[in-house]
Amino acid sequence: MQAVIDYISSNLFEGVAIILFGIGFTTLFLHPNLIKKIMGLNIMDSSVYLFLAAKGYVFGRKAPIVVDGITEMESYINPIPTGLVLTGIVVSVSVTAVMLALTIRLYWRYHTLEMDEIMQIIRKEGK
Amino acid sequence: MSKIRSDYEKTLWRKIVRFVNGEKDFFDEQSGFDVESEELESRKHNNFFEETEWKKKKVQITELIEERSEETDRRAIKLYEKFYRLFAVITCVAIIAILLATVTNLPDYGDASNPANNEVSKKYIEDGIKDTGAVNIVAGMILDYRAFDTLGESHVLFIAAVCVMILLKIDPDSEKGKRFINLENDRAYEPKNDPILAWATRILVPLIITFGIYIIVNGHLSPGGGFSGGAIIGAGLILYLNAFGFKKTERFFTQKTFSVVSVSALLFYSVSKTYAFFTGANGLHSFISKGTPGDILSSGLILPLNICVGAVVACTMYSFYGMFRKGGL
Numbered sequence: 001m002q003a004v005i006d007y008i009s010s011n012l013f014e015g016v017a018i019i020l021f022g023i024g025f026t027t028l029f030l031h032p033n034l035i036k037k038i039m040g041l042n043i044m045d046s047s048v049y050l051f052l053a054a055k056g057y058v059f060g061r062k063a064p065i066v067v068d069g070i071t072e073m074e075s076y077i078n079p080i081p082t083g084l085v086l087t088g089i090v091v092s093v094s095v096t097a098v099m100l101a102l103t104i105r106l107y108w109r110y111h112t113l114e115m116d117e118i119m120q121i122i123r124k125e126g127k
Numbered sequence: 128m129s130k131i132r133s134d135y136e137k138t139l140w141r142k143i144v145r146f147v148n149g150e151k152d153f154f155d156e157q158s159g160f161d162v163e164s165e166e167l168e169s170r171k172h173n174n175f176f177e178e179t180e181w182k183k184k185k186v187q188i189t190e191l192i193e194e195r196s197e198e199t200d201r202r203a204i205k206l207y208e209k210f211y212r213l214f215a216v217i218t219c220v221a222i223i224a225i226l227l228a229t230v231t232n233l234p235d236y237g238d239a240s241n242p243a244n245n246e247v248s249k250k251y252i253e254d255g256i257k258d259t260g261a262v263n264i265v266a267g268m269i270l271d272y273r274a275f276d277t278l279g280e281s282h283v284l285f286i287a288a289v290c291v292m293i294l295l296k297i298d299p300d301s302e303k304g305k306r307f308i309n310l311e312n313d314r315a316y317e318p319k320n321d322p323i324l325a326w327a328t329r330i331l332v333p334l335i336i337t338f339g340i341y342i343i344v345n346g347h348l349s350p351g352g353g354f355s356g357g358a359i360i361g362a363g364l365i366l367y368l369n370a371f372g373f374k375k376t377e378r379f380f381t382q383k384t385f386s387v388v389s390v391s392a393l394l395f396y397s398v399s400k401t402y403a404f405f406t407g408a409n410g411l412h413s414f415i416s417k418g419t420p421g422d423i424l425s426s427g428l429i430l431p432l433n434i435c436v437g438a439v440v441a442c443t444m445y446s447f448y449g450m451f452r453k454g455g456l
Contacts, residue, residue, distance in 0.1 A: 007231060010231075010235045010236060011230050011231065011233060011235070011236055012236065013236055014230045014233060014236065015227060015230050018223060018226040018227050018230055019223065019227075021223075021226065022219055022220075022222065022223035022226075025219050025222065025223075026215070026216070026219040029215040029218070029219060030212060030215050030216070054236055055241075055243055056243065057236070057237050058237055058238070058239050058241075058244060059237035059238070059239070061239075063350065064251075064252060064263070064264035064265055065262060065263050065264065065265075065348075065349065065350065066255070066256055066262045066263075066264065066420070071252060071253050071254075071255070071256055072252075072253065073244075073248070073249045073252050073253060074239075076252050076264065078243055078244050078248045079248060079251055079252065079264045079265045079268055080243075080247060080248055080251070080268070081243070082265045083265055083268050083269045083273065083276075086265075086269060086280075086354060087276065087280055089354070090280045090281075090283060090284060090354060091280070091283055093284070093287075094283050094284055094286070094287030095287070097287050097288075097290075097291050097447050098287050098290050098291060098294075100451065101290065101291040101294040101295050101450070101451070102294060104294070104295060104451070105294055105295070
């Protein structure tokens, strides 16, 4: 019990990020629907942002925007993970758009979004 | 180099090549290439009757095989699905368990002595205003110290928009395209605009776009910047499109607008940042003054670069929506 309390008090945000990552990963693996696979990948992306943002936070410090000319490291949080999250968001938006476009092309061709059915149609056509 | 050997057909290498290509038996030296092809020709002409008999037999056999293989296929698919699900669940649970165990060994959340808070972030925070002139340290970091990274990001967005266009663009002049556009025209069933949406849009869209411009222009002073402001402007454009349809938006935003705005913004970014890399990035003198930190017109190149990034992001968001909805802008 004490171990669980220690865990929650020390690394709660990172743990939640890992659980979100697992939810997204499981969705990606187990769901035959392509749109839901993309949703799973987006959940994984969000969990990574949460993890990075949690790594950059420091207790009692403010967002890195200079107020009243104070430029000491002790008054602001780490700005680097924030920039990394920005990069991640942009890349995930682009990747999601391309994946959705490919899914639309698959739907035009096979008239279904289920991965299993598409594989069966491909196998039948190949014979 | 190119010596022609008369006995090339008989060399060991040639034999190996022909064996790999399946043209000739490696150990059978008697049958040459020409003889083989002649034989095949003659077989085709003379044994026509035999061949049809053989074909009939082959069709029967393949039918039998297909029937049996379909049954086995179905059984195999069921078995495969069961095992796939089992193994997928086991893999996911194992990965989550390993990662959760790893998290316990990470440095504590919010501790100031974390190894992540090292001399790099110290340099950015303490010298940020002096070096870049931006009050927002993150904006100064991503558009001055790490501007090359942001250039790559805007190119990623632009390339994604181009990829979506390649995949989904429909030529409206072709027969197929005309049929598709008539089929997919969601305005065909609802020619009149929804009054509630139209009035809400008339009030909201100017506010949304003004707010987006405010966020872009204040990117170096307050939270925000090119990416978030551009996304807000793109959302405003999408709302306008939903309320009034493509005919109204085509007055000011077409394919040409998209290409001109995003390409010129990316070009300006590349050229100005190349200039800055040559003059300012290595501590050399730059003639663009930093200004007073806190003013709108300060911090050198960060403001124009924010505007460029915002233009690219807004165009990309709107083009994504147009492509997904209609297959064109």
